[in-house]
Amino acid sequence: MAKILKGATAQETHSAILDLIRSSGTATRVELAQRSGLTAASISRVVKQLLADGLIVETGPGDPTGGKRATLLQFNPRARHAVGISIDTLSITYVITDMNGRVIEQLASRGIGRDTPATAIKRIVNELEDLIHKADVEPATLVGVGVALAGRQGAGESLLRSRANRYAWEPFAVMGKLSGAIEYPVVVENDSTCAAIGEFWAGRIPSVNDFATVYLAAGFGLGLVTNGDVYRGSSSNVGEIGHMVLDVKGPSCWCGGFGCLEALAAPARVVFLAGQDDGLVRDLGLHGRNSAIRADFAKIARGAVAGDQRCLALIEKSAWYLAKALLSITNLLDLSQIILAGPGFSEAGEIYARVASNELGRLSFVRAMHSTRVELSKLGPSAAALGAASLVLHSRLTPHQTSNRALTS
Ligand SMILES: [Zn+2]
Structure with missing residues (x-):
């Protein structure tokens, strides 16, 4: 802490002390001085400001020290x-969270599909306004909007994983357009990285663990946490496991390659294969x-879970391809834990986890x-949205940190 605060600005010092209180549960001014290396006078000044901002509250006397009971300070998660x-x-998934990552309100909506960027952004702004209204949070306590994007990050702004509209979305500055349409600051990050941050932030993963998150929405993405920090690669485009080539003579993929995991096993492929079976199309109403x-994918996945052998064969085949990709990733990175997250695993995630666990245990x-454990996220389809929300809180409230470690301890 003393090292972090050396040469820090006033804002960085405030955020570091706030983070110290948050991660401690409760703390006294004396403890804060000891742990931060700051003088009692400096701590007193910072605490006064944090109390005035509502970010912390006094919760009564702590243990007696030298006959006097020091006042306990506690983080106030609903302040922002x-x-x-x-x-x-x-x-599209929306969440509003408090500073502890507790979901206050959420909304699931249809994806951007073939919508043009302008149409999609207009709808997102409307849905966002409805969500904020429904959540009944004080607008002044909203610090910003984090966006988890499925696609290539061009200078942190663009989106691409749509086959039909990739040329419309590729150069489209999502962050700039959203910032212009709403009054809150906007932060953008790769969705699979956000999913990993979401798992990390929700407190389920100890910060010492290395793990990977596979995020499945339209395609597959891989988020990586090593040494308690997210790995972003050189341009935040890390983890494109969906374009790992599993069959060099396989079907063409929209990325320009052939035999990618996404072309072989993504929901669109599963639905395409199901469409070859007229009986299945009729029975499920695809x-x-x-x-x-x-x-359609949800119907097939639910059918697989219910024991329909035709559906089970399709889902297990998709899961088998994912397992093969995870086998290579595990051998490359020596992983001991993989978490499956995102809307694509909502219905039949257990099947994906079982097939991958078996494959990794065997090979x-x-x-x-x-062992390499493969398990389902407990955050449901909101993992990436939760991670995106944490990015905002992190960037606004703990800018002294270069990672997301602060929000996870
Ligand atoms: Zn591809």
Whole structure:
């Protein structure tokens, strides 16, 4: 802490002390001085400001020290809120959280599909306004909007994973357009990285653990946490596991390659294969339209869970391809924990986890040394939106940190 505060600005010092109180549960002024290396006078000044801002509250006397009971200070999670939005071709998920990551309100909406950027942004702004109204949070306590994007990050702003509209979305500055349309600051990040941050922030993963998150919406993405910090690569485009080539002579992929995991196993592929079976199309009432891929995939996945052998074969095949990709990733990175998150795993995530666990247990190069657990996220389809919300809180409230470690301890 003393090292972090050396040469820090006033704002950085405030955020570091706030983070110290948050991660401690409760703390006295004396403890803060000892742990931060700041003088009692400096701590007193910072605490006074944090109390005035409502970010902390006094909760009564603590343990007696030298006959006098020092006042305990506690983090006030409802003093600020953030919005997280995950945007994908098949689904859009919104959450409003407090500073502890507790979801105050959420909304699931259809994805951008074939919408033009202008149409989609207009709808997102409207849905966002409805959500804020429904959540009944004081607008002044909203610090910003975090956006988890499915697609290539061009200088942190663009979106692409839509086949039909990729040329319309590729150069489109999502962050700039959203910032111009709403009054809150906007932060943008890759959705699979956001999902990893969401898992981390929700407190389920100890900060010492290395783990990967596979995020499935329209396509597959991989978020990585190592040494308690997210790994972003050189341009925040890390983890494109969906374009890992599993079959060099496989079907063409919209990315320009062939035999990618996404082309072999994404929801659109599963729905396409189901469409070859007229009986299955009839029995499940599959629509077969691009705009219905999410709904059709959910029907097939639910059928698999219910024991329909035709559905089970399709989902297990998709899961088997994912397992093969995870086998390579695990051998490359020596992972011991993989979490499956996102709307694509909502219905049949257990099947994906089972198939991947079996494959890694059977074939992981390090299986004799340690297991690699594959488990479902407890955050449901909101993992990426939650991570995006945490990015906002992090960037606004703990700018002294270069990672997301602060929000997870
Ligand atoms: Zn590809």
